[in-house]
Amino acid sequence: MAFWREKPLEKMNRQEWESLCDGCGKCCLHKLEDDETGEIHYTNVACRFLDPETIKCGKYITRQRYVGNCVVMTVDLLDKLPWMPSTCAYRLLYEGKELLIGIRWLPVMTKPFTPWVRRSKAAWLTSVWLVILKTILLTGPHETVC
Secondary structure, X not given: OOHHHHOOHHHOOHHHHHHOOOOOOHHHEEEEEOOOOOOEEEEEEEOOOEEOOOOEEOOOOOHHHHOOXXXXXXXXXXXXXXXXXXXXXXXXXXXXXXXXXXXXXXXXXXXXOOHHHHHHHHHHHHHHHHHHHHHHHXXXXXXXOO
């Protein structure tokens, strides 16, 4: 049986914890929160260390040295981050849900990445970015995030 089905998040070791991330890159996007509704809006502005080709942080291990407010995901933070995508493995497991089977590139399900997995992830990310960009374009101008 898969470790994430048997172990609670707080008992996972670093390797198990890190393997849950699907690398969607949404953690690295600047987000805006509507003061009146609390609704979170993703912008098309990413952290300067996010590599757009790999969707990975170029300074992952030392990222907080360069970006002080960069989130280091922990179990304690999961209920405090309303912007976590509904497909996020951390969020799904925290909420007692099963990991999404359709996300076959999730590292815990596909070690090592195969060319098919890379192409599937790239296609999915392209569609996600297009939806984000379309939403931004349709909803009008947003504040500039520095």
